[in-house]
Amino acid sequence: MGATIVADEVSRTFGPVRAIDRLTLEIPTGVIYGLLGPSGSGKTTFLRMVVGALRPTEGRLLVLGRTMPDRAVAGQIGYMPQTAALYPDLTLRENLAFFGRIYGLRGRKLEDRVEQLVNDLGLLGWLDQQLYRFSGGMLQRASLACALLHQPELLVLDEPTVGLDPVLRRSLWAHFRQLAEEGKTLLISTHTMDEADRCDLLGFLRGGRLLASDTPAALRVQTGQADLEDAFLALAGQPGVPVGEP
Numbered sequence: 001m002g003a004t005i006v007a008d009e010v011s012r013t014f015g016p017v018r019a020i021d022r023l024t025l026e027i028p029t030g031v032i033y034g035l036l037g038p039s040g041s042g043k044t045t046f047l048r049m050v051v052g053a054l055r056p057t058e059g060r061l062l063v064l065g066r067t068m069p070d071r072a073v074a075g076q077i078g079y080m081p082q083t084a085a086l087y088p089d090l091t092l093r094e095n096l097a098f099f100g101r102i103y104g105l106r107g108r109k110l111e112d113r114v115e116q117l118v119n120d121l122g123l124l125g126w127l128d129q130q131l132y133r134f135s136g137g138m139l140q141r142a143s144l145a146c147a148l149l150h151q152p153e154l155l156v157l158d159e160p161t162v163g164l165d166p167v168l169r170r171s172l173w174a175h176f177r178q179l180a181e182e183g184k185t186l187l188i189s190t191h192t193m194d195e196a197d198r199c200d201l202l203g204f205l206r207g208g209r210l211l212a213s214d215t216p217a218a219l220r221v222q223t224g225q226a227d228l229e230d231a232f233l234a235l236a237g238q239p240g241v242p243v244g245e246p
């Protein structure tokens with residue numbers, strides 16, 4: 001099993017702010033890797049470097065064997081940002097067709113893929129509705145459908161289930177697991193411990209630094225904490241600071 005993402009001493013600064021600080025990490029192919037950390041810890045910054053939207057200021061970041069940013073791998077990456085980058089005045093079908101064309105999908109191939117995704121994501125019946133009519137959860141699923149259209153090898157999801165009810169959340173996670181079983185790699189940022197526990201591997205991020213990276217079980221053993229939140233706090237050395245807070 002090779003590595004889909006290899007970060008070697010990667011840093012990203014914004015003026016005086018070190019959003020990512022000398023991050024070294026390998027994410028194997030075919031796993032769900034969760035990035036867990038408080039608000040402002042650098043999760044989105046790292047994800048944006050992985051998809052090629054931001055350039056590291058130092059270090060080397062390899063994604064699917066190419067040094068990022070590299071346009072050649074863009075077609076093999078699906079990205080679902082925190083705020084849906086969709087067109088509210090267009091219908092779901094039109095949005096999907098727009099993103100499909102970006103990835104070179106058209107005609108029958110595009111239609112088949114759209115049909116499969118709206119089925120899988122419970123959006124059947126909404127294809128010809130404009131997105132401004134969609135609820136938050138529906139928008140998230142529409143955004144995920146756009147990210148999955150071209151069957152990317154790597155899926156990068158920035159807090160994909162925020163605001164979703166438990167039933168939807170569970171069904172999306174079943175979908176993520178299925179993708180990993182098909183050999184796709186998923187990099188998911190999250191705030192929540194139940195989601196973190198569903199990941200194969202977990203990275204704890206704080207102040208731009210990777211505090212630990214291992215399986216949830218190994219992180220529990222390493223810290224002697226049964227609860228993942230306590231494990232994070234033990235590694236962060238700051239008891240009493242909840243992961244969901246800055």
Ligand SMILES: Nc1ncnc2c1ncn2[C@@H]1O[C@H](COP(=O)(O)OP(=O)(O)OP(=O)(O)O)[C@@H](O)[C@H]1O
Pocket residue numbers: 014017018019037038039040041042043044045046
């Ligand atoms: N474009 C930017 N310009 C200036 N500072 C930025 C920019 N993007 C991120 N930052 C800063 O980098 C740090 C990390 O931000 P980032 O959005 O990566 O954190 P995060 O862990 O994703 O937070 P959240 O969970 O709230 O989304 C923060 O201090 C943020 O203010």
